[in-house]
Amino acid sequence: xxxxxVFKLFSCLLLLSAITIxxxxxxxxxxxxxxxxxxxxxxLPNDITKYISFxxxxxxxxxxxxxxxxxxxxxxxxxxxxxxxxxIKKEIFYDNRESKTETGCHAIWTTQVHTEYHPNExxxxxxxxxxxxxxxxxxxxxxxxxxxxxxxxKQQTFGNCYDQN
Numbered sequence: 001x002x003x004x005x006v007f008k009l010f011s012c013l014l015l016l017s018a019i020t021i022x023x024x025x026x027x028x029x030x031x032x033x034x035x036x037x038x039x040x041x042x043x044l045p046n047d048i049t050k051y052i053s054f055x056x057x058x059x060x061x062x063x064x065x066x067x068x069x070x071x072x073x074x075x076x077x078x079x080x081x082x083x084x085x086x087x088i089k090k091e092i093f094y095d096n097r098e099s100k101t102e103t104g105c106h107a108i109w110t111t112q113v114h115t116e117y118h119p120n121e122x123x124x125x126x127x128x129x130x131x132x133x134x135x136x137x138x139x140x141x142x143x144x145x146x147x148x149x150x151x152x153x154k155q156q157t158f159g160n161c162y163d164q165n
Contacts, residue, residue: 032056048076059084069096072105072133083119091115105133111140122150130161 018029027042040052048067055061060082067076079092095111109132116124128141138161145154 055084060086070098070104070107072108074108074110085119087119087121088117090117099132102132108133118146118148120148122146122148128158 017031020027020029025043025045027040029040030038032038034056036056036058037054038056039054042050042052044050046067048065051062051064051066053061053063062079062081064075064079065077066073068074069076074096075092075094076096077094079094080088081090081092083089091114093113093115095113097109097111099107099109109130112129112131114125114127114129116126118124123146125143125145127139127143129137130140131137139158140161141158143156143158144152147153
């Protein structure tokens with residue numbers, strides 16, 4: 001009886017995930033119990049993994065990438081988050097660079113540029129953040145906020161958090 005239960009559980013788990021190989025690139029697809037795709041994880045060249053996620057109704061929720069910089073796993077490229085309508089809600093661009101004074105993971109300094117959008121696809125805000133490995137996230141640059149017509153309604157200025165890099 002225990003073997004049958006374990007086998008049924010194992011076979012159910014197999015149905016919730018599928019691995020495909022196309023042109024030497026591997027993709028792993030996981031599924032919700034309702035059969036819809038939950039996430040596609042694609043292993044791309046240069047040790048980059050691309051994640052495409054969906055909600056349990058099949059709507060695209062986000063696309064992100066993980067890679068390596070100084071042999072440390074970090075976000076790379078641009079993450080995109082979507083409204084349930086499929087329109088872009090937010091994009092996060094990662095600018096990773098190496099510190100002049102540190103080595104290894106501690107040498108990674110990242111600037112994130114966040115661009116948020118109104119449901120009508122007009123820019124809602126642009127913000128920048130800086131951080132390093134095991135450092136606090138710091139607001140930086142000029143943050144801009146826009147109304148639904150695309151007009152700037154507010155601006156805030158922040159300095160450069162980490163001038164030493």
